[in-house]
Structure formats: structure tokens, C-alpha cells
Amino acid sequence: ERTLPVPESMLGIFQEIVTLFAIVAVGYGAKKLHFMNNEFDRMLSKLVINIALPGMILGSVLTATQLPSAQEVWECLGLSFASMLIMFVVAYGFTLLLRIPDGHRGVYRFMLCFGNVGFIGYPVLTAVFGPDALVYAAVFNLPFNLFVFTVGAWFLTQDTDGVKVQTTWRTFVTPVMISCLVAIVLTLLGIHHAPILGDALNTLGSITTPAALLIIGSSLANMPARELLGSPRLWICSLFRLMVMPVLIWAVFSPFVPSGLMLAVTIMLTGMPVATNGTMLCYQYGGNSRVMAQGTFVTTVLALASIPLLASFVTTVL
Template identity: 50%
Template sequence: MGKDRWQLMPEGFASIIQQMAVLFSIIAVGYIANKTGLMGREFDKHISKLVLNVSLPAMILASVLDVSEIPSRSDILTTVVLAFFAYLVLIAIAFVFCFVVRCRKGMRGVYRFMLVFGNTGFLGFPVVAAIFGNEAIIYASICNLPFNLLVFTIGAWFISSDSEEATPVRVSVRTFATPALIACLVTIAFALAGVCAVPFAGPALSTLGSFTTPAAMLIVGSAMANMPVRDLLGNPRLFAMAVVRLLVTPAIIYLTLHAFVSNAVLLGVLVVTCGMPVATNGTMLCYEYGGNSKVMAQGTFITTVASLVSVPLLVLLLG
């Protein structure tokens, strides 16, 4: 795989659009399941706990233990550093956005979460493969490690510290000591030690982790069903967030890093993953920490719909 240039793989756009369609179909099933009584708020909370504590940690571990090849230690460290730097930029953008649009208390945490954390797993991986080829998935996997570390620390703090509940959830060390965070730290250690392709354990974790994506999509769809149809489109502030999330943020990441990153594939992976829709586990974290699941579901819906256009547009602009 050349590192000095990249181009859209054959049928790349069709693969991207197809993946978006898959996402919408599962969300639609969750919506219908809620309307027919198969899912509901309490059921969604229990499934959210199962995903956050069991299947998601398995998916994280499988990102290293179920692959046959990983980059060198120096490449891993460089990618991790760049990914963390990108998230620092995203966090700064989120705080500036909330100040500019004057998000009220009780909403700031949700908006900050939506602007920092994108759907880098379910959508990010297949989109990266469609654009750069399957060889680039390892870069996406490494870039996803800081996501899993930060989403259960900074992300949980965003939501819980600005909860609309009368008594905000207190964030402590115990709050952050989640199975997903522990799995993330173990995964980074395995990657640095060169451990991969572990027989039985890798495939088993991958199979268990595969439950994460459909479960998360179903929960998002069910959460949407709890709102009137007219509320799904949200408000102008949500549309502004979507523009920043999908187009402005990846553009800033590109302008910030392109002069320092000679590996064009790595730069492209960073930029494209930063332009993904809102992370679907945001709705689950709202259930867990008392955040506004309605606004989170609206943001997820709007950015996912818009990404049908924004992702191909982003690829064209960067290409």
C-alpha cells in the first residue's frame, strides 16, 4: 500500500452509500420494534448496559486479537499520538461551538459529545476500506483506540456533569473504571507488545463484539420512536452542529495536520473518521448517565442522514 498517495477504490462510493443504507435499515427496525411494544425505555436501558459492559469490550479487544498483522511499534505510537491530538482539536471545537451558539445548561454536554465523538467504528471502518482499501483498516483500528479511551472518560463527563436531572451524576475514578475502558487499555498494551491473531480468543471476541453494532442501532431507533415524528428533525442549532461535525471538523483536522503528516493514507484516515456522524453509543451513555437522550437521538439521526451526502463530498474535496 503506497503511503504517499491514495485514491478512491473501485465502487467506493457505492460501498459507502450501501453501508449508510444498512445503518438506516437497522435503525428503522428499532423504531418499529418500539412502536410495536418489543422495545421500550426500560428494555433499552438493559440492552445498553449489556452492550457497554460485554459486547463493546469484546469488540475493542478483537480489534487487535483477531487481526493477522499490525504496524510497527513506532507507527502505532505515531498514530496514537496523532489521534489524541485530533481529539484535542475536536474538544476545542466543541467548547467554541457551545459558546458561539449559546447552548443552555443541560444541553452543553450532549452537544460537546456529539461534536467530539463520531461513529468511527461501524461506519468509519467500512468507509475507510472503501476509500483506501482493506490494508488501511489497521490505521482506523489504532485511531479508534483513543476514541474508546476518551468516550468513557471525557465523553461520560460531558454527559453526566451537565445532566438535566436535579442532581447531576457525580463522576469519579470508579465511573471511568468501565469494562470498555479496561479493554481499551489492554488492547493498547497488546498492540505495543505485538500480540495479534490469537487463536480461539480473537474469533470468539470478534463474534461477541459483532452484537454491538446492531444493538446500538436498534437502541437509537427505539429512542427515536419515543419522540413525535416532527421532533426528529430537531432545531437550527442541531443543523449547525451537523455542518460542523461532518464538514468543518474534518477540514480543520486536515489543515492542522497535512503539513506535518507525510503518510497520506494515515492523514486521510484521520480526516475521514473525524467526518463521521455522531457516535451511536451516545444514546446509550445518555441512558447510563442521565443525559438528554432525545437531543442525542436527534443529532444521531440528522448527522447520519446528512452523511449520505457529506462523506462522498468530503472524499471528493480531499481527493
């Protein structure tokens, strides 16, 4: 297992977060200037979820110069699944403890469980630990994508007004789900060098991050500025998501998982801001997009401070 490298300057982390947040601001301005509207947001969300994101998932495997050993892949997959299950249990308990009302519990549980692994996690890991961390992040991200489009989508359907949406197995047979399964098989088989196909998928997937961030900014523009900060409950949830959840994951797994890059990646990815595809999934499944947009905004702003603190914590304890 690879040892933990010495992190680069924290300035690099700040730069990555500020850069991403700037694109959200562009989306906000585009909606205000009428370059984007709600229908455009829905169609762009559909394009990202069904075409660009699957391309990014498959491209990350097919352009990798090196993959972990089969044993490390299974260990990383197991760690990812186990950490997600723990977060599900914690999220249920936390929303009951905070007495989150009906119509909001699903989106709060989504925000607690699903962080911005791909869009912010990858650049942050590169800034902190170097490119070797992305090998583990790509493997770790596979179960995340399986869960976000199944359990995460189910969370959001529980917040819809009136009769709850009835979901079946067909609801979750999506291009993202299929691409995740294919990526897992390719990783286990060690197939990762396909220059033309991999580069094409990577290029297609490269529109995912800016498009998703533009959609978030545009959705934020639908609300009055005073509503962007949300409620005290949202702030408590955001701080728990960014700081408490990763420390909890460290406390649970550190006695069993050797200190090293795999565990560091797991802890860091657990402390990312709310997943950008949460807003897009709200459009698709009828979830509470207003609260989701607030949670995305608040956690992304707080991440300017929380991610450097978390990086310092990880490099200190591991």
C-alpha cells in the same frame, strides 16, 4: 507509511450508510410494534457497553493479520490524542458561540467531539480505501474509546436536571476502559494472532453494531416524528461536525503529518456521524437522550451526502 490507495466507487459508501440506517429503521418499528420498550433499551445498552463492545475492541486486535510498526503505532496514537484535544477546544468554543443553553451544552459538545468511528467508520474506510485502512483505524480508535467513556461521559453528566452527577475515578473504571488499555498493550507488543480467543471475542463483539443501531431506532420512536429533525442549532452543529471539523483537522495536521493512509483515516473518522454509543451513554449517565437521538438521526441522514464528499476531498488533497 502506506500510500493512499485509489478509492472504490462511491456507490459502496452509499450502500454501507443505507444498510446501517435500515437497521435504525427496524429499531424504530420494533418500538412502535412493542417488541422493544424503554427498560429493554436500558438493559440492552448495558449488555453492549459492558460485554459486546469490549469484545469488539479486543477482537479487532487479536484477529488482525498485520499491525503497523511500533513507530507507526505511536505516531497514530499521538495523532489521535492530538486531534481529540483540538476537537474538545473547538467544541467548547462552538457551543458558546451558538449560545447553547444549560442542559444542552454537554450533549452538543459530545456530538461535536465523538463520531461513529466503530459502527460506521470501519465499513466506510473499507469501502473507500480497502482493508489496510482498518489497521490504522483500530489504533486510532483506542484513544477515542478512552475519551468517550471519560470526557464524553463527563460531558453528559453536566446536562442532568437538578444537582449535577458527581463523578469519581471509579465511574470510569469500566470493561471498555480496561479492554482499551489491554488492546493498546497488545498492539505495542505486536500480539495479534490468537485464532480461537480472537474469533470468540470478534463474534461476541459482532452484536455491538446491530444492537446499538436498534437502540437508536427505538429511542427515536419515543419522540413524535416532527421532533426528529431538531432545531436549527442542531443542524448547524451537525453540518459543522460532518464537514468543518474534518477540514479543520486536515488544516492543522497536514503541514506536519506526511500525506498517506494514516492522515486520511484521521480525517475521515473525524467526519463520521454522531457516535451511536452516545444514546446508550445517555441512559447510563442521565444525559439528554432526546437531543442525542435527534443529533444521531440528523447526522446519519446527512452522512449519505457528506461522507462521499469528504472522501473525494481527502483523495484530492492527499
